[in-house]
Amino acid sequence: MNQPTKKVLSLFSGCGGMDLGFEGGFSVHKANLNPIANFGWIEGPTDSEQVLLKKNRFETVFANDINPDAQTAWTHFFKKSFGYSPTTFRLESVVDIVKRHKAGENILPKNVDVVTGGFPCQDFSLSGKRNGLNSHKDHTGKIIGDEDIPSIETRGQLYCWMKEVIEICQPKVFVAENVKGLVNLGDVKDIIQKDFSATSNDGYLVVSPQVLAAWKFGIPQNRERVIFIGFKRSALTPEALEALSMEDIPKEFDPYPKATHTKPVKKDVPEELSETKLSDILSDLPEPDGVTDLSHRHYSKAKFMGKHCQGQGEISLNGISPTIRAEHHGNIEFRRLNAHNGGKNIKELQAGKPQRRLSLRECARIQTFPDDFEFVIPATGKTRKRWDLSPSQGYKVIGNAVPPFLAYHIARNLEEKWNLFFK
Structure with a gap:
């Protein structure tokens, strides 16, 4: 019933x-x-x-x-x-x-x-x-x-x-x-x-x-x-x-x-009860360049500004992410950093993948939004605007969300x- x-x-x-x-x-x-x-x-x-x-x-x-x-x-x-x-x-x-x-x-x-x-x-x-x-x-x-x-x-x-x-x-x-x-x-x-x-x-x-x-x-x-x-x-x-x-x-x-x-x-903790790792949920995503998903294609291009600044860390694929914040551009954590900037995702660096920050889709996945939830939306109708929802705006609403x-x-x-x- x-x-x-x-x-x-x-x-x-x-x-x-x-x-x-x-x-x-x-x-x-x-x-x-x-x-x-x-x-x-x-x-x-x-x-x-x-x-x-x-x-x-x-x-x-x-x-x-x-x-x-x-x-x-x-x-x-x-x-x-x-x-x-x-x-x-x-x-x-x-x-x-x-x-x-x-x-x-x-x-x-x-x-x-x-x-x-x-x-x-x-x-x-x-x-x-x-x-x-x-x-x-x-x-x-x-x-x-x-x-x-x-x-x-x-x-x-x-x-x-x-x-x-x-x-x-x-x-x-x-x-x-x-x-x-x-x-x-x-x-x-x-x-x-x-x-x-x-x-x-x-x-x-x-x-x-x-x-x-x-x-x-x-x-x-x-x-x-x-x-x-x-x-x-x-x-x-x-x-x-x-x-x-x-x-x-x-x-x-x-x-x-x-x-x-x-x-x-603890050694007696069953594997299925351990924390979900970032590698578990991000490993099947391709690199952003060239993908059709606009929320994954776009990511902050802000340069590394030094460890003393907020948002200049690299996520640990073997652990969990810092809190996804509502700030954008230079405050988005790095997907991976070059070795001289302290990068530790060695396998990805050795595979030739570039230093870059998290894409919107990666942030959304960490927040558990489904992949069909769009955070970059092109402008519709007759307008001079490029976006109804721009990448920087998308980062903000992801970070503000439950x-x-x-x-x-x-x-x-x-x-x-x-x-x-x-x-």
């Missing part, structure tokens, strides 16, 4: 990493999966490097972001792959969306089951200025003057507007995402958790946030994100309400996905326990 579709409202959507993970039905490299822990997730085929994941019961009915490049990437892929109308995605600040809704416009969808949102993370990032809740950028990303006191409309407090959407739409569950640096920024994590818990209209039970490391879920990247999951109290079964209120939540009610991979630090396969882990866990959680 088919279960009904669950409607998802997505905020701060970017190019759709979280949305794609909740949708499912996309391809990943077979090396991303654990053949034991991920059993039953594959739709097919099993005899190729790329495997198709099963479709989930979640359907994105609303998405938003203020970045037009993210909108271009999102609408291009989701129209092609799922038949979604471009109007599903709104290029608008969540602040303005909520204000328009409260003014009487019929803008937010009804009967939403899930709200997701990766509220802006730059102000909490370890690599940023770490302004946290005291950001000096407004909800559209513009810098405000020092004379303006940071408020609920500045970037560091946009989670409050996600809270407003939750109060309006009353989903059964919400999933919020941010960088790991948030948990080390004073009491910010506790403030955000308490604010989400105080959501009106029955209230939400926000379980203790967890930091999920991407490599523990088959994603070859040193990327860590803090996840907040909250449940509408009145929608929970009595058993779920009791279990989720415990300090140590029973495994069968744990809303966070269980890690599927571990670093091979890895789709990490989101898929979160979504599968919620879907499998849905009837256990809700009445």
Whole structure:
């Protein structure tokens, strides 16, 4: 018997990493999966490097972001792959969306089951200025003057507007995402958790946030994100309400996905449980020059600027990648470096392959986007522009995204326990 579709409202959507993970039905490299822990997730085929994941019961009915490049990437892929109308995605600040809704416009969808949102993370990032809740950028990303006191409309407090959407739409569950640096920024994590818990209209039970490391879920990247999951109290079964209120939540009610991979630090760790290596997912890609895939043909030509600069390292094919960042051009890690620049991918250098930075497709693979997700899109129609989405813009939206396969882990866990959680 088919279960009904669950409607998802997505905020701060970017190019759709979280949305794609909740949708499912996309391809990943077979090396991303654990053949034991991920059993039953594959739709097919099993005899190729790329495997198709099963479709989930979640359907994105609303998405938003203020970045037009993210909108271009999102609408291009989701129209092609799922038949979604471009109007599903709104290029608008969540602040303005909520204000328009409260003014009487019929803008937010009804009967939403899930709200997701990766509220802006730059102000909490370890690599940023770490302004946290005291950001000096407004909800559209513009810098405000020092004379303006940071408020609920500045970037560091946009989670409050996600809270407003939750109060309006009353989903059964919400999933919020941010960088790991948030948990080390004073009491910010506790403030955000308490604010989400105080959501009106029955209230939400926000379980203790967890930091999920991407490599523990088959994603070859040193990327860590803090996840907040909250449940509408009145929608929970009595058993779920009791279990989720415990300090140590029973495994069968744990809303966070269980890690599927571990670093091979012990001799008795089975090979299939060790971390996915970059060589596992990149080895079948040809060199970029001359390929038809524009997202692989294009890569940053920025020269090596010395080890003292950010983004001048070489990825280790026998390990995992550094975090794929939203910077571009000279901040993209090298696929390989010449020996005199410290290159260690010896076999590739000996084979005569040139020093170069990662292509967009390689970055996208590390992030677990499918190969049919395009990040370089030529301009259409009569225009003087060369690109609708340029290579530099593509690098940015890839780096800003939630890895789709990490989101898929979160979504599968919620879907499998849905009837256990809700009445």
